[in-house]
Amino acid sequence: MEYIILFGYIVVFISLILCGRFFKSTQLSKKVLIGLFVIKLLFVGFYFSYYQDNNRFSDSKRFFKQAQTLHNTCFDKPKLFLNILTNISLGRDTQPAGVFGAIPIESLPYTLDYTHESRFVVHLTALLMFFTGQNYLVLLLTTAFLSFCGSVFLYKYFNPQNKTSQKLALTACFIIPSTTFWTSGLSKEVLFFFFISATLFLINKCLYQKWTLSSVLLICLSIGGMIYSKLHLLSIFLPLCVIYVFCHYKPKKLILKYICGIFIFLFFSIIIHYVSYESFFDIWNAIQYQNNHFIGMEQASHADGQTDIYLPFLDGNPLGFLNAIPIALFNAIYYPSLQTTDIYHFCAGMETLLFIGLLINMVIGMFKRSMDNQSLFLLFFCLLSFIVIGLCTPNVGALCRYKSMCLPFLFYLSFFIGQNHIVTQSQEQPS
Numbered sequence: 001m002e003y004i005i006l007f008g009y010i011v012v013f014i015s016l017i018l019c020g021r022f023f024k025s026t027q028l029s030k031k032v033l034i035g036l037f038v039i040k041l042l043f044v045g046f047y048f049s050y051y052q053d054n055n056r057f058s059d060s061k062r063f064f065k066q067a068q069t070l071h072n073t074c075f076d077k078p079k080l081f082l083n084i085l086t087n088i089s090l091g092r093d094t095q096p097a098g099v100f101g102a103i104p105i106e107s108l109p110y111t112l113d114y115t116h117e118s119r120f121v122v123h124l125t126a127l128l129m130f131f132t133g134q135n136y137l138v139l140l141l142t143t144a145f146l147s148f149c150g151s152v153f154l155y156k157y158f159n160p161q162n163k164t165s166q167k168l169a170l171t172a173c174f175i176i177p178s179t180t181f182w183t184s185g186l187s188k189e190v191l192f193f194f195f196i197s198a199t200l201f202l203i204n205k206c207l208y209q210k211w212t213l214s215s216v217l218l219i220c221l222s223i224g225g226m227i228y229s230k231l232h233l234l235s236i237f238l239p240l241c242v243i244y245v246f247c248h249y250k251p252k253k254l255i256l257k258y259i260c261g262i263f264i265f266l267f268f269s270i271i272i273h274y275v276s277y278e279s280f281f282d283i284w285n286a287i288q289y290q291n292n293h294f295i296g297m298e299q300a301s302h303a304d305g306q307t308d309i310y311l312p313f314l315d316g317n318p319l320g321f322l323n324a325i326p327i328a329l330f331n332a333i334y335y336p337s338l339q340t341t342d343i344y345h346f347c348a349g350m351e352t353l354l355f356i357g358l359l360i361n362m363v364i365g366m367f368k369r370s371m372d373n374q375s376l377f378l379l380f381f382c383l384l385s386f387i388v389i390g391l392c393t394p395n396v397g398a399l400c401r402y403k404s405m406c407l408p409f410l411f412y413l414s415f416f417i418g419q420n421h422i423v424t425q426s427q428e429q430p431s
Helices: 002-019 030-050 060-075 079-083 116-132 137-159 163-175 177-182 188-208 214-225 231-249 255-274 283-302 318-323 325-338 343-365 371-393 396-403 407-416
Strands: none
Touching: 002 030, 002 137, 030 137, 030 163, 030 177, 030 283, 060 079, 060 116, 060 137, 060 343, 079 116, 116 137, 137 163, 137 188, 163 177, 163 231, 163 255, 163 325, 177 396, 177 407, 188 214, 188 231, 188 325, 231 255, 231 283, 231 318, 255 283, 255 371, 283 318, 283 371, 318 325, 318 343, 325 371, 325 396, 343 407
């Protein structure tokens, strides 16, 4: 029965791709779009078979089983189901509470060490089960389609204007192995990839066309989605977006403005950290929480109490964060590339090394030509993302998953510099 439902959903998604205005606006032919979706389906199959091994840990399977428990609660205790479903806080507090008050610990389908991002994936999966049933393959297909839509958003954001840039954009958005693979399961990576791609497209649409109420509302909803998927990455993405928009209207001395903007952001973030510790706006606390939580979880899973990768235990002091930056960059680049025998992890490492090598060449070229606003924005986003990911992840597999979200942007930076394919203000992007 599951395969019949799976086939039905494939037909529905293909019909949407062929007839939907959202996909037509890419200006890609129907054959190309279907071909790209088939590639995505193949990676879903790789993802499913890769985690068939019971000895291989999978967040997707864990989220699926816990979502099953939560979904079944709807029929037995609908009031408790609604209460658990609304237990999504903006901050890192894991105290269970909903619209009807406190939730009994023994009633929760997951342990209390879950962050709000993990709870969001479980809750969303439980809701999707009303449409897909408790069929794991169908849920993988549904989230893969969401990821495919994110790739379409990203392609429209890059907005290639000639055949060469179109091929590069297609590769960056749809065919990078690591990104395509790690966005094929029930995971936070799928959600973050979709929301960050949608946010970038909508912001660019507003910049090059006009700001509308509907677009602003959609941007806010998309940013809200990032809050519930990767809060620590959103904490660097959002300030960079502000600098990006400002530099769009004031395009002179871009590098200086980006550096000054980042320093201003760090200055105010330190003030917030000491004045309003553990608040939602305290990005140092968000990163510290992710660091401490992940280290504790990894130490508990190893008999010797050690982690796969050495990571300083952050104590909330911003100076400690700054001292750990070299270690974070080393971890994010070295371990996935040279300290793994897993083929999927190895691919992620080799891709990163390739793009970073090309980036070095690009940075050298910066002394010969000026960089545009979009390239600087993506460059700083990738650099800061690698630092934050390296600070928060003492596990090789998680490193590969988390930084796979940056690979399309690294690809863009490596190959698109100098292409000058971004539209001017007088040109309109497809809606």
